[in-house]
Amino acid sequence: MTENQEKTVPKRTKKFIKRGISVILMIGVLIAAMLEVLTLTEYRPPEREQVAINNFGWESAKPGDSLKVLSWQIGFAAGGGKAADEESVRSNLSGIARETAQLDPDVVFLQEVDRDAARSHRIDEMIELVNVFIDEHELDFTPAFAYNRSVLFVPYPIPPTGLVRSGLLTLTRKQMESAERIQLPNADKWPARLVGFKHCLLVERLPVQNSDRELVLINLQTDAGSSSQGKSEQEKAILGFLQEEADKGNYVIAAGEFDQTFSDADGSLLKYYPEGGCVLSSNIEVRSCERKKTGSEYAGHEPVLLECVLR
Amino acid sequence: MGINFSRVLELAIPCLMFWGILAASLALDRSRFRNCIFLLLATVSTAPLLCALTGSHEEGTARALSIIAFAALLSVPGILIGNGVTMYRREGRSLANQLSLILGIVVAVGELCTFLFYVFPIFWSEGNWQFITTGMRVLLFISLSITYVSVIFAAFMGYTILLQLIPPKRDFDYVIIHGCGLLRGREVSKLLADRIDKAIEVYHKDPTPPILIPSGGKGEDEEISEAEAMEAYLIEHGIPSQQIIKEDKSMTTRENLLFSQKIIRQRGGSSYVALVTSNYHVYRALNLCEKIDLECTGIGAHVASYYWPSALIREFAAIMSQKKNFAVFAAGWLLTVVPLLYMIMGNAIQ
Structure with a gap:
């Protein structure tokens, strides 16, 4: 730089530009650090994974049994908005348990159950729910849980959501054989994938008396945060799995929150019931399937109750 | 070996961002302390990228790198104390000459506290007495604080070496x-x-x-x-x-x-x-x-290499004793050590 040039750029302007670049560098470092940490701590489950269960159920299912299945997106027990404190999360959870107990289901599919999340004040909602069911309603459910979102820090909105570890919870009173988490194709691409859902199926297998068929219960959630590209891939994967199970002659009950239309599901072996958001194999007879107008003050969503008979 | 290219790319993006930011900041002003931190971040973020480049051996490489890093950490107090003894013999017993000895002991205390923090609960797994919780908190506090100072110091050391490595222009007046x-x-x-x-x-x-x-x-x-x-x-x-x-x-x-x-x-x-x-x-x-x-x-x-550690510590102390630098240093401590203290304590004591 010659003396002349040095004089044309006043010192103040120079300092101002330097400050500006410094600020940009700092923002860049924050973004890079966030990407680095989230990429390193990303939840990357295997395609298929056994889920630990302690089987408490004595009674096994048998042909001719009628079955009540309740499916509920409980919205991490925030009451449809934001839970103010631990106490309100707990009271929402006990409200959810009370409404559920009144409907007296054999199987409960819950979605968006937080195990450890800032938005639900780090309460383990699975443990809390199981305890409330047993203490207050004498309902001895066997839980099976699969994470579908595990993010160290969700950086948006303002104030940021922060830590989220949540997923699908299936509660059963019948005797159970095994439970498995099956990963669905990711709906998002990196970097959106880092903070989004890792959609999955939570599959439980229950023995059926005097029969080599199984009762296959599938809890699923795909409605949150996915692109249209991801949706059709997920639909294909879900249908493929359901079809495979139905082909074996198993009783298949899939329910949850999803926005796929399952237009191909109305084959001879599978039936789609859009009013309740469930897909069943045709060896199951539906008595009723409806959304109950209750409980949204605790969960922000209403539960779906399915009553059916195993043929 | 089966390199997962999308994984490599995902790790390369933040890593290259760090190196780019370091380069820009160096071009702008080499006398800023932030360069030390940028260099640290760039170096640290390179490790997972190297691991990903080994494809299916990613986890193994990560484990090997952590073992090396762990061994290096354990050797730091030994090296510093050894250096302190050399300084004492060759340069006399002034306080300035014993800085590396002192730092060596401090780092050793930090490592001991970290070790005890993990061993402590094994012996008292049943009791949940208040004094154990308090003791754990003190151990963790010391361990995290010393780790923080060591990391900042290591960043400063790395930057000093980097300044030495960048070839200067050849044409001076x-x-x-x-x-x-x-x-x-x-x-x-x-x-x-x-x-x-x-x-x-x-x-x-x-x-x-x-x-x-x-x-x-x-x-x-x-x-x-x-x-x-x-x-x-x-x-x-x-x-x-x-x-x-x-x-x-x-x-x-x-x-x-x-x-x-x-x-x-x-x-x-x-x-x-x-x-x-x-x-x-x-x-x-x-x-x-x-x-x-x-x-x-x-x-x-x-x-002379034996002279280097204590000279570097002296420089570090001189830099940190400036009001502005110390304020930033303390703010960094508040923003990292305190949240970590709460996070780790929360997980350690259910």
Whole structure:
């Protein structure tokens, strides 16, 4: 730089530009650090994974049994908005348990159950729910849980959501054989994938008396945060799995929150019931399937109750 | 080996962002402490990328790297204490010479606390008495704080090495040589000779020979000024005397720079200036240059390796004792150690 040039750029302007670049560098470092940490701590489950269960159920299912299945997106027990404190999360959870107990289901599919999340004040909602069911309603459910979102820090909105570890919870009173988490194709691409859902199926297998068929219960959630590209891939994967199970002659009950239309599901072996958001194999007879107008003050969503008979 | 390219790309993006930011910040201003942190982040983020490049061996490589890092961490107190003993033998028992011994002990205490924090709960797994919780908290607090200081210090050390590694431009108009105390009041010490030798090297590599400015006044215990002694050394090593301008009034590093700057300004014209000093001192000298608005390139001279740790600690302490730097340092501590303390304690005690 010659003396002349040095004089044309006043010192103040120079300092101002330097400050500006410094600020940009700092923002860049924050973004890079966030990407680095989230990429390193990303939840990357295997395609298929056994889920630990302690089987408490004595009674096994048998042909001719009628079955009540309740499916509920409980919205991490925030009451449809934001839970103010631990106490309100707990009271929402006990409200959810009370409404559920009144409907007296054999199987409960819950979605968006937080195990450890800032938005639900780090309460383990699975443990809390199981305890409330047993203490207050004498309902001895066997839980099976699969994470579908595990993010160290969700950086948006303002104030940021922060830590989220949540997923699908299936509660059963019948005797159970095994439970498995099956990963669905990711709906998002990196970097959106880092903070989004890792959609999955939570599959439980229950023995059926005097029969080599199984009762296959599938809890699923795909409605949150996915692109249209991801949706059709997920639909294909879900249908493929359901079809495979139905082909074996198993009783298949899939329910949850999803926005796929399952237009191909109305084959001879599978039936789609859009009013309740469930897909069943045709060896199951539906008595009723409806959304109950209750409980949204605790969960922000209403539960779906399915009553059916195993043929 | 099956490299997962999307995984490599995902890890490469933040890593390259860090290196890019470091490069931009270096181009902007080498005297900023943030460069140390940027270098640390860039280096740390390179490790997972290297692991991902080994494809299906990603986890194995990560494990191997952590073992190496762990072994290095365990060896730090040993090296520092060993160095402290060497310093004590060769340079005497002044406090400045025992800095590495002290730091070695501090790091050892930190490592011991970390170890105890993990071992503690094994023996008292059943009781949940208050004093155990308090004890755990104290252990974790000490361990995290010492880790924090060590990490910042390591970043500073890495940056000092980086400053040494970046090749300087070859074409300077002036080379300031930073003086230091003379042996027996008139002889050039080993430390100073290394600096002058470095300046002579710069002089010979330069296509258009620069003016050398040996800088340093006459201390109370010195018979001649440092500049005079350095000039004699330069002439002895074949530098023509018309290429040397002495600066023999300064008593502090700040004055070294200020008075040299005055000489350069008096001669007029635009000028590229280099400053030669011991490598551990380059960062702080550049910092001073920035303050007095002297644009220059820092060039580090070799220093006897046993001398390096305590010199570096001294520099680090000098930097951190400046109010602004200390405020940033303390804020960093608050923003990292305190949340970590709560997070880890929350998980350790259910």
